[in-house]
Amino acid sequence: MKLRIEHLTRHKYSGPVSFSVHSLYLRPIEGHLRRVHRFSVETIPASTQSFVRDVNGNTLLNCNFALNESDILEFRTEIEVDINEDNPYDFLLESYALEYPFSYRGADTKALVPFLLDEVLENETEVLDWFKQAVPSPAKHPDIVQFLTDLNQAIRRDIAYVRRDEEGIQPPNTTLTLRSGACRDMAALFISAVRQLGLAARFVSGYLYVESGNDDENHLLNRAAGSMHAWAEVYLPGAGWKGFDPTNGILANSFFIPAAVSHLPEVVDPIQGHYFSKTATNSVLEVQLNIEELSLDSLK
Secondary structure (H helix, E strand, O other): OEEEEEEEEEEEEEEEEEOOOOOEEEOOEOOOEEEEEEEEEEEEOOOOOEEEEOOOEEEEEEEOOOOEEEEEEEEOOOOOEEOOOOOOOOOOOOOOOEEEEEOOHHHHHHOOOOOOHOOOOOOOOOHHHHHHHHHHOOOOOOOOOHHHHHHHHHHHHHOOEEOOOOOOOOOOHHHHOOOOOOHHHHHHHHHHHHOOOOOOOOEEEEEEEOOOOOOOOOEEEEEEOOOEOOOOOOOEOOOOOEEEEEEOEOOOOOEEEEEEEEEOOHHOEEEEOOOOOOOOEEEEEEEEEEEOOOOHHHHH
């Protein structure tokens, strides 16, 4: 299947401003399930562009606006990507990792340190209190995948989705207090719980394609339609990094198209940069995202 992704981000300012270099985490990560055929970004004002591979292996596009000033900052991205459909449950776990709890072994132990519990999460005590009453078997489970699925679906059930256009990640304790959050906040809550349970997890930012014309009640409905999506991945020995989407309560399949991964969510904000102005300046943000399957006729 070939998909076209059209993504527009536009900032309108109340007067001319200048800009720092802006870093974009928008290019899909390639692998055995996907291949990027086209990736282009047009900017207003014009920019000099260069690619960088970051510490997590993500492809980062830097846009340098030099000394140009403008009352509009626009990024118009066009992507064409091939995806191979797969079954998210088609994997075999190592025998020691079939149940919860388990401990990582060998080289995995050191490699996964950045994705395990850290000092920041130690203050998120409300997360485990919520977890213990939200899932059927919080202390022990014979099926690690079902155990994580129960957590995934509990967040989908207990946390109301709200779109937040402001920057930043909502702390998991705040998400639980408000009982609401954006997709990135739900992913951060999932990661906090998983890490406190001794499992390695990372944050994923990317795109989610939802097939049109399917009204089946069991079909995925993208609660974050029209914007980029965020979910989490857990490292399961034998299966590798497996995606869990608490916003929709499902395992990530090939329709989830990652653009960046990191142990810290804020590191992979899709567009990062600053503007400079000598006077107080207001801004308005506009975002448009469309993902469609390309027909055979359009490929000729």
